[in-house]
Amino acid sequence: MTDSAARPVSDAGTPHRVDAREPASALLQALAEAGVEAEHSARRRAEYSYDASNYRVEPLAVVFPRNPDDVIAAASACRESGTPLISRGGGTSMAGNAVGPGLVLDFSRYMDRVLAIDEDAATVDVEPGVVLATLSREVERATDGRRTFAPDPSSKSRATVGGAIGNDACGNHSVRYGRTSDHVAEIDLITSDLARLTATESGLRATDPADSRSAARAEELTTSLEGLAREHLSAFRLELGRIPRQVSGYHLENLLPEKFNVARAVVGSEGTWAVIVGARMKLVPKPASALLVCLGYRDVVEAARDVPAILEFSPAAVEGTDEAIVSTMRHRRGPDSVLGLPDGQAWLFVDLDGDDPDSVSAQADRLLERLGENGRLVQGRKAADPAERASLWRVREDGAGLSSRLASGGESWPGWEDAAVAPEGLADYLADLRELLDSHGLTGVMYGHFGAGCMHIRITYDLRTEEGRAVFREFTRQAAELVVRHGGSLSGEHGDGRARSEMLSIMYSPEVLAAFAECRRLWDPAGILNPGSVTDPDPIDAHLALAGVPDREWRTSFDLSPASSERDPWVHAVQGCIGVGRCRADSGGVMCPSYRATRDEKDSTRGRARVLQDVVRGARTVEEGWRSEEVREALDLCLSCKACATDCPTGVDMATYKSEFFDHYYRGRIRPRSHYSLGWLPRVLKLTGRLSGVVNAVLATKVGKVAAAAGGLTTKRALPRFAGAGEWRREVAAEDRADGSAVLFVDTFTRGFRPEVAGAASRVLRDAGDTVSCTADACCGLTWISTGQLGTAKRLLAKAAETLDDGTDRPIVVVEPSCAAALRKDLPELVHTEQAKRVASRVRSFASHVADRVSAGWKPSPAEPAPARAVLQTHCHEHSVFGASAQRKALEAAGVRDVVDATGCCGVAGNFGFEAEHYDVSMQVAENALAPALRSTGHKEAVLTDGFSCARQVDQLAPSRPGLHLAQLLDPGTAGRERGSRG
Template identity: 85%
Template sequence: MTDPASRPVTALLRELAEAGVPAEASPRRRSEYSYDASNYRVEPLAVVFPRTVDDVVAAVAACRASGTAVIARGGGTSMAGNAVGPGLVLDFSRHMDRVLAVDEEAGTVDVEPGVVLAALSREVERATGGRRTFAPDPSSRNRATVGGAIGNDACGNHSVRYGRTSDHVAEIDLVTSDGARLTATETGIRATDPADLFSVTRAEALAASLARLAQENLSAFRLEFGRIPRQVSGYHLENLLPEKKFNIARAVVGSEGTWAVVVGARMKLVPKPASALLVCLGYADVVDAARDVPTILEFSPAAVEGTDEAIVATMRHRRGSGSVLGLPKGRAWLFVDLDGDDAASVRAQADRLLTRLAKNGRLVQGRAAADPAERASLWRVREDGAGLSSRLASGGESWPGWEDSAVAPERLADYLADLRELLAEHELTGVMYGHFGAGCMHIRITYDLRSEEGREVFRAFTHRAAELVVRHGGSLSGEHGDGRARSELLPLMYSPEVLAAFSECRRLWDPAGILNPGSMTDPDPMDAHLALAGVPEREWRTSFDLRPATSAGTDPWVHAVQGCIGVGRCRADGGGVMCPSYRATRDEKDSTRGRARVLQDMVRGARTVEEGWRSEEVREALDLCLACKACSTDCPAGVDMATYKSEFLDHYHRGRRRPLTHFSLGWLPRWLKLTGRLPGIVNAVLTTPLGKVAAAAGGLTTKRALPRFASAREWRREIAEAGVRAPGAAGEDAAVLFVDTFTRGFRPEVAGAAARVLADAGDAVECAADACCGLTWISTGQLGTAKRLLAKAAEALDDGTDRPIVVVEPSCAAALRKDLPELVHTEQAERVAARVRSFAAHLADRVSAGWEPSPARPVPQRAVLQTHCHEYSVFGATAQRTVLEAAGVRDIVDANGCCGVAGNFGFEADHYDVSMRVAEHALAPALRATDHDVAVLTDGFSCARQVDQLDPARPGLHLAQVLDRGATRATSPTAPPTRDRHTEETEEPR
């Protein structure tokens, strides 16, 4: 069938190609860009990744000639539907993302529109020695861009002190729909290039028309704009008034890409405070918290943020009780940032604030969070609010749409009280968080957007809520903009005179009428293009049990892949581990979000992605997913792309020829049974040219050295030498040491070390090894075999006790802990999974119980720590560090990122280059920054192999090897283990 989108786009693509601006219009690409972080889905015709302003001019000219819409896009984090549209999407975040110049003396920075806000702040602080920074800091700042912040007038956590993006613009460079290149300034508008006569003439005419528009509407502009700090809804036309000095730069901010395309800006900088302190305040509910905001504002805070108990409960449910540190008692909390010139004065200010609030009588408990870890933990609760609230611990879902209303801070409590009554009237629940100090609330609501009845409730409630906020003197939007979510409601907030001025102003800027249609003026209905509408009912049979994450009436697979709401944390350039492939390629298709959007179109049966489980577009989107599982922890919405990839590959390859690596690597445990009998011969062959031939024949890269294989008897000898008891001989208090396939086949010396360390920690040790976790079959989507192996493992390990099962290899531990109960749907599987611990996690528990590691050798004083992604995602990121610090390691360099090998991924020929680029994010720089005598901790076999590739002289060590009291083979913590015995071993296993 011919794609209907191909007809109108063919001429556009040809013209763009002739202009040297390639566009992408594949079904997969259009799916990725059909969504932002809102409720909406609008399929574009094509996507362009401009590299220069000339590319933008050429793209706009081609669209003007064909009447095609133009949608400018930054990080795609819009929650109001500002960044989706039916034409050509210009994604500035991939290439036009540079900080061009920092002028500390002038207090400005010159940027391209795609630069991420957090990267901009870092660069400014680096260039000014920490004296200056860029102030706007929305919770999405580590993926949102300057162009996006200009588009919707973003604010952020510290807006109480620093205001909105419009307070920080000096000049904005623009391209209009008729091809003019203009620069909006604080006193007018000019041609960006004085020699460009068309743009000079256009600037003069536009300035005259805007001045006339303001003169004709003096009264309305003065009365209806600027009434509260966060009046973001509509166009900011008050800045055209004489008393505002005809500040066109500020007027452009918040126009949501409907006036012109932003191609550059000069932004203002602010001094960075010398000292800051977070004060956390607990209240009975959000209304009580809001009533104390006027008192808090008397203390000149830099930020007053808030959240309710639902988000905190979800954080703890998803990431463990230790994920929220230092939270005082209460059911709603305010986070108050105080700053000043020195720590003592800031602390004294915090004490005065707490005393004053106690007198008010509403504060349940308050405390100052001086510890940096506590401070970071508390801010993360607030910053991940949108994602955390989307899938709640209670099992419900919540959605945006009325997530950005704002009132004057002194009216916030009354507004929230009335809003709760309105929610109750419509039988809805609102999860509340936001910028309490600015009167701006981000409220996600439990709409049912999947049913017609639920969508009717959505429309009726939102209309009533708009009327309510207007009665309280507020704004429909406080920073997200109006977009598709609220533009239809602007007549409730503004007079016909102002609405007519909006339309006239937009026409003056965009005479071609092609920029971001459907928003602001002549908007689409707020319930049109909803992403959850029109998804066909169908049963998608899966091997993984996804039912715990489902809601009533929704297919488990559909509900799972719809978990992504587009907040885009997977596109962050730092913090956490996800998404390693996106960090390597900077391509939306390689982000967790991009993959999820393609999967969402798959279950829609959309023409952009057809054929369901057989979809080539979905396979392509999943190709560079490393299955690291980091998204299951780092994604605020809990998206688990590794599981989705495994499930999809299982269906996709049924009846098809699988890649060779699904046999060479996917069947690795089977091959290890053979290599374990003749390791010496196998290892000798691998060192010859025949070894590379064999690797290539199996689909493996020849650029990476293959690991040396161990004898099948070597691990048994290690265990015997460690004095491990036979199964059942150690008693009910023993720890069961599970020696996994990777440890048995490649590094048996770790088995003995692990056994000795467990004994030193006070555990009677019993060994189990006659089982396989099925990991390699899971990662390659061979789930039938994986389920059989896991069922056998559950049967072998279910001994009727609750003894901990301590697994040497963290990826195998994660498979037994997480994948076992999801693939084997029995009580036995649940029992076994609940007992599984990674080696590091088990020792961390022992440290918490009072154990002090005491290795026979001196421990290294400095170490590079590479935490395996599966350990990170399933057992947490702190276990190895906890144990190392208890053992006396004082300087730990945390690589804090995926190593890039990730099981089979880094050994595959097609993925080697990406694997090495992933390593450059964290591991490779950490190795280069440390001397060769610094130990490298790699509990994961994959991580150890990447260290071998990056720094062959410095082998990666398992935590057990560092702590082993009985080790005699290595002369130092970084010396490689000898392999003489197991490389020469040829006897069959006993």
């Protein structure tokens, strides 16, 4: 084996060393001279040292190519300097084939366009960085839903076409549509010797017909590939392409004379043959009707035994998951996060489709009847409701992340997550695999493509210790032998990469392995493309990201202790990110607003987590610990929206990590001015409350802009009106009772800026059947938390706990969602007392409390008729801590039937959008959802903004449409007071 920092890279294939620790001056200079910018900061290298696998390999630099000429320049510089060249899409590889020791090309940032759609030819012309979900969406829009792009892996919202070609990705509907190789027409490539070739279904040609050098290379390479197939006819026919999901190794069966299709052969080569710079992909008809049938079983083996019977009904998908993933989903996102699941401990999701809904439904009935006769089905049901269908698919699609950190407190890792057998042999394979797991004391969390015989199994390896890594190596070897005995493939979708390439000798004969190596040499004589994978592989236990992390105590203010772990809590927390990259999706959920605005990996939850992971491992890239400037830079555009704590399948809570880091980073340093002007806002409001009239008058003049600039605030955003100190008390006076059944907590923002909301909230609570005790004698410390001033925050929270712990279990209803979230989540994590836990357990956001009352039968009766249509801007903290459905439930109960969801962060996010250096990004974030929602609706339609920050952004975007709190929209007015008093 050859160390991955020292790959064979000379033109003749003669090994010589490239030391990743030496400055890459020659490479960087060559790229600069060619006009290509390469980023090689410590922070950038940390971000790209990882993908979604177990591996960490530090690159020399990263390039974001804008066109094929940039790729030519990069390949030329790498060829001249002997530097490895690694292609990367969404960075979601679970096999370690998107990391490497040289120059990384990230195609997802700029080369991400759909270039042309030809519906008549059923093809689409794309750049390699286009995201699969984006491609499908654009094709369906352009063809009025008649056609789509079929491959749909669970990572489709961030995985790219180039990555799908590299790994031969499949997806949930592969039972119907097969692999990516079934959908490729032509692939545009650049080789390490700088030829520009197009692989077609019949051979190779120069991409540019006038390029005589590339034309000669195409002819030479075609002839060589034909000769390679003739030399190994028998081996290729006997060993390759035996089962639907045989992805391991190169797909050289496509070079056989009876098949010769170079485009299909390129698919699955994992970036080791050439660099993909474009492709023409095939489109398929989109079925008019589809119906999900969900089936419950006692365990995954029982479920797998029914797969052959299910396949007789020609399903489009047969996916499955086990109870560990479902339990984790409910634990992390609430009981309503999984809807419509039948009884059982393992489940299959069967998608049936066709042209007629009635015939599809009848087919589902026949399927359920047949499976009932088999005797293994516990319960089955049709999921016709779109919300149920989306909920169930979300469980399956988030399987990789959910299974990594389970509700039980355990962890699991990839490495043997991708083996495949023939579907009819899946049950026997799984039964034997469970015995093998038991023999090593391991547990496998199982989910995957049951209908294609491909299982994703994440396993409870201990990759942090030598003993655990020894078990990992031995288990993987024995698992490879097991799947081969069952006639299967080491990889069924993710490729071999660093995770399985070493074990290919168990699956293939020496002849086939030699053919793989020769084919790679024919394509890449310089030997620089994606070293460490497929041929001449690195050991599977080399470069493990969890190995070598020093045992060090990191003192934190937040209690980040996992349910069961002997590791340092801070290390355990930041290592929660496993790279699945849902934070890079442009739709679904709320995270990560800054990434959606900038499209830069450093601004994704994953990018930030990877930099933090390098900190705790003491890596050369980032080695200053709590004082690391690279970490500060990575966290700079984090809006502390908390959405990742819920939307990230592994529960990464970057807002908390940012607060903790800033608390350490700024100790003994001068903070940004906004940390004082906004971070100390509750103290400021005590002064402005007494002098509100004077303050508002002064701030309305030019002095206001001077004051804002002096405080580090943007002058582009109008400052809010400050309320008088006693305004909120006058608003709630009629409803305030010392013995109320609910405590209405009037927070700093409501007292200081929106006192009228306090009055509306108290009247709504009374209308809903509560008597109300009002209090404002505490502070949640939110502004100190968000700016990382945790000493003050802890003192304020401890006082709040003491004030609110009144010996009752009365709900504490908080008007402002961010303050509610701070009291519910941050209070017990920062104040480590039973009192803090008691108070936190009683805290409700206003919306969640009202939604509970609606569920109990209360019907709102607002004084003003509810609008027929409203824009809903759910506060990020409401979404993360209390759930996203409460406001919608209350609106529907009030008669608002048409709700336009502005799903996503508003962009202000507390102090962020008021800070001068962040204003432009805050307005970009608004363009993710809020601004388009406002533009698409009329000026008279209500805009619901429970969060003060959200209301300020609406004021900025649409001054004539003030944002309303839910309490204002539901306010029964004076009549409500009378109803409450009579009750």
